[in-house]
Amino acid sequence: MRFWRQRKHEELDAEIRNHLDQAMRDRLALGEAPNEARSNALREFGNVTLVKEVTREMWGWEWLERLTQDLKFGARMLVKQPGFTVIAVLTLALGIGANTAIFSLINAVLLRSLPFPQPEQIVTLWEEVPSERVTRQGFAPGNYTDLKAQQTVFAQMTGLFQSEMILTGEGEPEKLEGFVVLESEAFDILGITPTLGRHFLPDEYVRGRHNVLLISHRFWQQRFGGSLEVIGKDLVLNDEKFVIVGVLPSDFQFLNPNVSFWAPAGYSSSMLGYRASHNMRVLARLRSGVTPAQALAEVKTRMQQIALAHPEEPRDLSAYVQPLHEYLTGEARRPLLVLLIGVGFVLLIACANLANLLLARAAARRKEIAVRVALGAKRGRIVRQLLTESVLLSLIGGACGLFLAPWSFAVLRQMIPPGMTGSANLALDVQVLVYTVGLSVLTGILFGLAPAWQATHADVNEVLKQSGPRAGIAQRRLQNVLVVAEVALALVLLIGAGLWIQSFYNLRQVDVGFRTDNLLTFQARLPRTRYREHTQRMVFFEQTLQRLRALPGVVSAAYASHLPLAGRGGVYKLNIEGRPTQAGITLEAGHSQISPEYFSTLGIQIRQGRAFDEHDSLQTPGVAIVNETMARKYWPNENVLGKRFSIDDDVAGRPVPPLTIIGVVGDVKQGGLEGETRPQLYLPHSQVTYNSFSIPGFWVIRTSGEPLDLAAGARSAIHAVDPNLLVAEVGEMEARLDELVAPRRLRTTLLMAYASLALLLAALGIYGVLAYFVTQHTPEIGIRLALGAHSGDVLRLVLRRGLGLALAGVALGLITALALTRMMEGLLFGVEAGDPLTFGVLALLMLSVALVSCWIPARRGARVDPLVALRTE
Numbered sequence: 001m002r003f004w005r006q007r008k009h010e011e012l013d014a015e016i017r018n019h020l021d022q023a024m025r026d027r028l029a030l031g032e033a034p035n036e037a038r039s040n041a042l043r044e045f046g047n048v049t050l051v052k053e054v055t056r057e058m059w060g061w062e063w064l065e066r067l068t069q070d071l072k073f074g075a076r077m078l079v080k081q082p083g084f085t086v087i088a089v090l091t092l093a094l095g096i097g098a099n100t101a102i103f104s105l106i107n108a109v110l111l112r113s114l115p116f117p118q119p120e121q122i123v124t125l126w127e128e129v130p131s132e133r134v135t136r137q138g139f140a141p142g143n144y145t146d147l148k149a150q151q152t153v154f155a156q157m158t159g160l161f162q163s164e165m166i167l168t169g170e171g172e173p174e175k176l177e178g179f180v181v182l183e184s185e186a187f188d189i190l191g192i193t194p195t196l197g198r199h200f201l202p203d204e205y206v207r208g209r210h211n212v213l214l215i216s217h218r219f220w221q222q223r224f225g226g227s228l229e230v231i232g233k234d235l236v237l238n239d240e241k242f243v244i245v246g247v248l249p250s251d252f253q254f255l256n257p258n259v260s261f262w263a264p265a266g267y268s269s270s271m272l273g274y275r276a277s278h279n280m281r282v283l284a285r286l287r288s289g290v291t292p293a294q295a296l297a298e299v300k301t302r303m304q305q306i307a308l309a310h311p312e313e314p315r316d317l318s319a320y321v322q323p324l325h326e327y328l329t330g331e332a333r334r335p336l337l338v339l340l341i342g343v344g345f346v347l348l349i350a351c352a353n354l355a356n357l358l359l360a361r362a363a364a365r366r367k368e369i370a371v372r373v374a375l376g377a378k379r380g381r382i383v384r385q386l387l388t389e390s391v392l393l394s395l396i397g398g399a400c401g402l403f404l405a406p407w408s409f410a411v412l413r414q415m416i417p418p419g420m421t422g423s424a425n426l427a428l429d430v431q432v433l434v435y436t437v438g439l440s441v442l443t444g445i446l447f448g449l450a451p452a453w454q455a456t457h458a459d460v461n462e463v464l465k466q467s468g469p470r471a472g473i474a475q476r477r478l479q480n481v482l483v484v485a486e487v488a489l490a491l492v493l494l495i496g497a498g499l500w501i502q503s504f505y506n507l508r509q510v511d512v513g514f515r516t517d518n519l520l521t522f523q524a525r526l527p528r529t530r531y532r533e534h535t536q537r538m539v540f541f542e543q544t545l546q547r548l549r550a551l552p553g554v555v556s557a558a559y560a561s562h563l564p565l566a567g568r569g570g571v572y573k574l575n576i577e578g579r580p581t582q583a584g585i586t587l588e589a590g591h592s593q594i595s596p597e598y599f600s601t602l603g604i605q606i607r608q609g610r611a612f613d614e615h616d617s618l619q620t621p622g623v624a625i626v627n628e629t630m631a632r633k634y635w636p637n638e639n640v641l642g643k644r645f646s647i648d649d650d651v652a653g654r655p656v657p658p659l660t661i662i663g664v665v666g667d668v669k670q671g672g673l674e675g676e677t678r679p680q681l682y683l684p685h686s687q688v689t690y691n692s693f694s695i696p697g698f699w700v701i702r703t704s705g706e707p708l709d710l711a712a713g714a715r716s717a718i719h720a721v722d723p724n725l726l727v728a729e730v731g732e733m734e735a736r737l738d739e740l741v742a743p744r745r746l747r748t749t750l751l752m753a754y755a756s757l758a759l760l761l762a763a764l765g766i767y768g769v770l771a772y773f774v775t776q777h778t779p780e781i782g783i784r785l786a787l788g789a790h791s792g793d794v795l796r797l798v799l800r801r802g803l804g805l806a807l808a809g810v811a812l813g814l815i816t817a818l819a820l821t822r823m824m825e826g827l828l829f830g831v832e833a834g835d836p837l838t839f840g841v842l843a844l845l846m847l848s849v850a851l852v853s854c855w856i857p858a859r860r861g862a863r864v865d866p867l868v869a870l871r872t873e
Contacts, residue, residue, distance in 0.1 A: 078393060085393070088354055092397025094757065095347035096443065097404035100436045102343050104405065105412045106336050107431050108424040114325055115251060115423050117191035122324040123292060125282035125299065129314045136320060139282050141267065142275040146306045153295040154284040158185035161265065161280060162256065165237035166527060166726045173726035176237065178261035189285045190254060197231045197246030200264050210266030213242045217250035219260040239529035253422030275313065276573050276648050296321040314586045328419040334827055335747050336415070342496065342754045345489045349761045351447040352482040356768055358390065358451035359479055390448025391441055398440030402428060414746055480805055483769050487809020488816055490762035491846045495817040497755040498838045499828055500748040506830030507741055513668035514564060515603035519733035520707035521563060524718045524725050525697030534689045540721055541595065541685070541696070547717035548701060553710055555702040558598040563698045564668045565736055576634060577644040577658060589630055589679035590670060593688050593696050599665060601702050609641050609663030612684040622687055625663040630679030640664060673740055674829055707732045763853040770802045770857040795858045802854030810843050
């Protein structure tokens, strides 16, 4: 290309020379002297340089030559000022790199389509009861069955349940996580075809014929080494034999990344009519042309009809239709957008800083630019040259940012919602590269446009008369505006981070209702096939408790069907003795089956009555203990001790005897820290023979020392009683608590890091402007001092200027923060979006940092030697 352009230039030069030579020969033939003939020929031809430029423009690639020239000139200017270049590139690398990293996360989680056919048609359904503030709970099988029979908006619809089973028979027992599905529509909705083998056959969904499995690709590789002969092999799960009929694709993941198997649920007709348990996930595919809003309208109508047909259901029974992508992203959407705004603010502050640097740099080049304008250069051409320099600088910073961004991926992967960890891949793909390049170009234009415009609109005559670089009034005003903007943006970020820090602190201070220190927890669930009889289970629990209590360092031990902070467990519908049932009003409570030592081991306070003891057995009347919320809600202003109620348990197949309340315990956070506490009842496991679905499988040990030191001993105690039991999820309760707040901690840490960077950049911006102000006004300061001004007067002059800018920025930042923090309201806990304490403290912090940034150049200005200052003029 280069040689082709050179040849075209040579051809143009030769053509112009031939034209001029012919014109001279014609004039010489007319008798003109040689010098006169050449002058007349040139005069007739016109400006040779202009003709060349016009001709080159007509070729169409002159813009490329000019761009190449501008890039070369810009590169030389950057090399000539290495200090400025390094600072600018590092600033841009941090800003663009942070934006690239967060955009990579948003691209992976929010922007990419799910890896299913027509994913926008896939929705999830949830039950809701507005009067009881119940939102997004699972479906009851009976309600699902009725809704599926009546609906007309879904092409396919299915229910599925999360499942855990213990794999035995080969080596150590292993816990497997999976899904059980009611019908084959699940695979049709997700568009999944096994890599090996087949789907389930219709008769394999029938109760008693459902011991078949589809296994995940990961489990196939880990357990069978990818053997093609896996089809037809047996696995022993929960002491029952299952046959593998297929292997799922390697890129398939749905909801839980740790799923190892899918199996038919094998529900009987009576189980499909069960309405007391709400743990079914419902998945559906919309019919063509049906929108989620239309589906929601019909589903709400159908749920109202179901409530009318079944008086035991709440009168305002409703449902919610949620697109699958929205469900999978969960609560990640708004935090990610807040972080993107945060890193965007950091980049804007960096742009403002660089614009100030370029304004100062342009002041030093004012004479150079004025000379170029005086010699005929067009202002647009000079602006293009200066913008090319800034865009080149920004592209270099963007390239360095691309190099820095992947370093943060290990941290950012923790923010991917659990249901998307398999499909959301953080990578520098084409979309991210296009975003980064576009952001770099936009950034270069953003911080380069104002200095370029300012440099080319100065009075050429005035600039040429000046003896040194001087900033004009317009330039100083522009610098002031940029500093005010920096301070405002930094303060907004600080306030956002401050609100999140307060939320995190408030969350960690939540009273969970028990002592989390020195607690070891683990799971050892009994398989129903080997422990069908209640007496068998009780023998196992008693023998295991004896062994656990005998371990050195054990203070007490207990077991339960569900642990705090991990969910309410099952839910029972209640009938209160002496209180008539009201149609459409449902009384329900979560339940846990526990051993007598449960409350003392966890440190749960007994508010009234007593705890369970060894006398609460099958031979004595049924008893229960309720939490304070249940007592207040169902027996307001009454003494609940001695009150009786019964529970509806359709699975039991027989009436459950009434229960007498013997105690009230303090509220315990069952389902997390942020949700409201709901009614919860506790039952002695020794009396519960009717609910085999909630066999206690969780153990808790209070220790006198480090809990994890007893992990091996606890495992040995379990295996001494039953060597085939799996001991899983061994950990400390404190660690479980930390896991609950880990996402909020990570988001807060990231935003705090961005806010700290913004604060540093804003401080540097104030310092830079004041340092430049002192440099520009050194002669004036010298005259003031020579005429009798004190150094304190100069100090106050500079401080007044700097703090004036900071105060303006703080005022603008407070107003902006009041508006923007409203979008964080749903992300806060225990603090208002407009919390005056947060706003006031961080505004003072911003002003304090600004004061420090002002003090250094102010001190330097106050120490100016008048003689030295006057010699600079």
